Amino acid sequence: MHSDKYIQALVDSQSFFEIHQENVLGVEMDVFKNRPRSLVDFIELSASHGEKPYLIYQDKVISFTQHLTLVKKAAHILQSQHNVKPGDRVAIYAANCPEWIIFFWATVSIGAIACGLNGWWKGSEAIKAIDAADPNIIVCDQKRFDRIADQVKHPTLIFEDLDLSSCAEELQSFTRIDEDECACLLYTSGTTGTPKGVMTSHRSMIANSTLQMLQGAAVSQHSSSYGIDWSKNTPTSLLTSPLFHVSGLSAGAVTSLFAGSTTLVYDGRFLADKVIKLIQKFSVTSWGGAVPTALKRLLDEAEAKNLTLESVLVVGGGGAPMPPELIERTKGVFPNSEYSFGYGYGLTESGAITIINWGEALKAEPASPGQPMPSIKIELRDEEGKLITANSVEGEIHIQSPSVMLGYYNNPEASAAALTNDRWLRTGDWGYKKGSLYFISSRRTDLILRGAENVYPQEIELILDSHKDIEESAVIGIPHDDLGQEVMAIVSTKNSQLSDSQLSAWVGKDLADFKVPSKWKMINTPLPRNASGKLMKHVLIDTSKNTMVEEDE
Incomplete structure (x- = not known):
C-alpha cells in the first residue's frame, strides 16, 4: 500500500495503473500489468492525437501527425542509407x-539503440563516447560536428543539411524488440568522474512514463480539490532539461508523446527572463526541470519584476536538495502550483522518477525528497551490505525496480559493481528514513573524512545557501597532513565584503565545530555545473577535469 491516498486510489481503481508481479530479468518484481510492451506502441498510439501540437520550438510547431511522418522518414534514412539494424x-x-x-x-522504431551524447561535451570527450559505442552513424548539429570534425571516423549527418519534410520515402513498418532490450544509452552526469553509458531498456522508459502519468493524475486530483482549474489551458510542458539527460528525454519528450501533451522545447543557455517570456507566451502549464539553481534564478527574476505566472499548475525538479525557502518562494511566483509542487530523487541508472515528495508530505517534511513510487523498492544497507530497518540510521541507498538500468555499456566491471545478482542498484548515495519518507545525506563520493568524523557537505551547503548574500555554495574535502581531510567551502557571492569569519559564525551557530569549513574561497561567478544542473565537484578540485562547453545564448 502506498501512503499517498491519491496514488493508491488510482492504482486500485484504474486498470491502466494496475500492478501485479512478473519475472523481470530473473527477478520477481511489481510491474504495471496493462503497460505497452514497446516504445513502438507510443509512436503508433500518437497518431490518435492528430493535428494537436506535439513540439513547439522557436517558430516551429510540429503536430503529432507531422511528427509521425517525420519519424518514418528519418527511420527510412537510417535503414536504407546507413544499414541500421536492431x-x-x-x-x-x-x-x-x-x-x-x-x-x-x-532509432527505437527500428529496434536500434539511441546514444544521447552530452551536448556540453568538448570534442575529445564526445569522441571517447562515440568510439566506445561504435555507432553506424552520428546525427548532430553543425556546432557539435565542428567540435569533432578533425577526429571523427564514423559517418555523420548534420541536421542543418537535412530537410526531412522533403524526403519522399518513409519506413513501411516498425520493428518491435523485447521490452528488456536496450532502447538507449544515456550517460552518467560525470559529477564524480568519467561518464559511463547507461543501458536503458524499453521496459524502463515505459515504466517511467507510466509513473509520470500516475503522479500527474494524483497531483491533478489533489490540487483540483482546492479549486485549481486544470481545464483553463491546453496541457503544455516546458522542457528546459537537456534531451541527453534522463529527465529531459524519458520524463520529458517520451512521456509527452505517450500522454498526448504539448512540449515547448527550450533552446540555448538557461536565461530566466527568456524562460518567463515563453511561459507567458505559450501559457505553459507544467515545468519539470526546476532544479534548484534554475528555479532560484527564475524566482529572482520574477520577484524583481513583481510577476506571477498563473498558467503554471505543476512545478517539479530534482538533481539536488531543494531548500525549503525556495519551495515557499515558488508558491508566490507560481500560485497555482501550491498544491502540486514536488521534487524527488533519482539517477540515470534508476530510470528517472524513483522517490518523490509533494502535497501534505512536502509541507510536513520539506527536507525529504519523499517516498518510493509504486513498483519501486528502496533499501538502506550498511558498509557490510546488511539491511537497515531502523529509522534515522544512515545507509547506502539500494533500488530495485523495472526501471533500473540493464548495466553499463561494454563495462562489465562497473556493471557488476553497481548491480547485485538480484538486480539491486547500489547508488553510492547515503541516506536514512523516517517512516515512509527518505532523506539524502550525501553522495558517498562527496563524504569528507575529517579525522575520526564523517562530514556530509550537503548539510553545510544548505545552511550556506540560506544566507542572504550567498548565490550558491559547494563544500569539498581537501588534503590535510594531520586530519586526512579538512573542510573547504567555495562560495559564490556578489558581496565583496563578505568575510570568512562571518560565514564561519553563520555555519557554526547550527553545526558542530568540526563541520565548520576551515578554508574558504569567495568567487563572483557561478559554480561549475553539468547540463542537468548538478554541481561538478571534481572540477572544483581539479579544473582540468572540466570537459563541458556551455550553451551560447
Whole structure:
C-alpha cells in the first residue's frame, strides 16, 4: 500500500495503473500489468492525437501527425542509407531541437539503440563516447560536428543539411524488440568522474512514463480539490532539461508523446527572463526541470519584476536538495502550483522518477525528497551490505525496480559493481528514513573524512545557501597532513565584503565545530555545473577535469 491516498486510489481503481508481479530479468518484481510492451506502441498510439501540437520550438510547431511522418522518414534514412539494424547504435550529438527527438524515435522504431551524447561535451570527450559505442552513424548539429570534425571516423549527418519534410520515402513498418532490450544509452552526469553509458531498456522508459502519468493524475486530483482549474489551458510542458539527460528525454519528450501533451522545447543557455517570456507566451502549464539553481534564478527574476505566472499548475525538479525557502518562494511566483509542487530523487541508472515528495508530505517534511513510487523498492544497507530497518540510521541507498538500468555499456566491471545478482542498484548515495519518507545525506563520493568524523557537505551547503548574500555554495574535502581531510567551502557571492569569519559564525551557530569549513574561497561567478544542473565537484578540485562547453545564448 502506498501512503499517498491519491496514488493508491488510482492504482486500485484504474486498470491502466494496475500492478501485479512478473519475472523481470530473473527477478520477481511489481510491474504495471496493462503497460505497452514497446516504445513502438507510443509512436503508433500518437497518431490518435492528430493535428494537436506535439513540439513547439522557436517558430516551429510540429503536430503529432507531422511528427509521425517525420519519424518514418528519418527511420527510412537510417535503414536504407546507413544499414541500421536492431541492436545497432545511432549517436545523437546536438542541442535540444525537434531533430533530436525525431531521430530518437526513428532509432527505437527500428529496434536500434539511441546514444544521447552530452551536448556540453568538448570534442575529445564526445569522441571517447562515440568510439566506445561504435555507432553506424552520428546525427548532430553543425556546432557539435565542428567540435569533432578533425577526429571523427564514423559517418555523420548534420541536421542543418537535412530537410526531412522533403524526403519522399518513409519506413513501411516498425520493428518491435523485447521490452528488456536496450532502447538507449544515456550517460552518467560525470559529477564524480568519467561518464559511463547507461543501458536503458524499453521496459524502463515505459515504466517511467507510466509513473509520470500516475503522479500527474494524483497531483491533478489533489490540487483540483482546492479549486485549481486544470481545464483553463491546453496541457503544455516546458522542457528546459537537456534531451541527453534522463529527465529531459524519458520524463520529458517520451512521456509527452505517450500522454498526448504539448512540449515547448527550450533552446540555448538557461536565461530566466527568456524562460518567463515563453511561459507567458505559450501559457505553459507544467515545468519539470526546476532544479534548484534554475528555479532560484527564475524566482529572482520574477520577484524583481513583481510577476506571477498563473498558467503554471505543476512545478517539479530534482538533481539536488531543494531548500525549503525556495519551495515557499515558488508558491508566490507560481500560485497555482501550491498544491502540486514536488521534487524527488533519482539517477540515470534508476530510470528517472524513483522517490518523490509533494502535497501534505512536502509541507510536513520539506527536507525529504519523499517516498518510493509504486513498483519501486528502496533499501538502506550498511558498509557490510546488511539491511537497515531502523529509522534515522544512515545507509547506502539500494533500488530495485523495472526501471533500473540493464548495466553499463561494454563495462562489465562497473556493471557488476553497481548491480547485485538480484538486480539491486547500489547508488553510492547515503541516506536514512523516517517512516515512509527518505532523506539524502550525501553522495558517498562527496563524504569528507575529517579525522575520526564523517562530514556530509550537503548539510553545510544548505545552511550556506540560506544566507542572504550567498548565490550558491559547494563544500569539498581537501588534503590535510594531520586530519586526512579538512573542510573547504567555495562560495559564490556578489558581496565583496563578505568575510570568512562571518560565514564561519553563520555555519557554526547550527553545526558542530568540526563541520565548520576551515578554508574558504569567495568567487563572483557561478559554480561549475553539468547540463542537468548538478554541481561538478571534481572540477572544483581539479579544473582540468572540466570537459563541458556551455550553451551560447
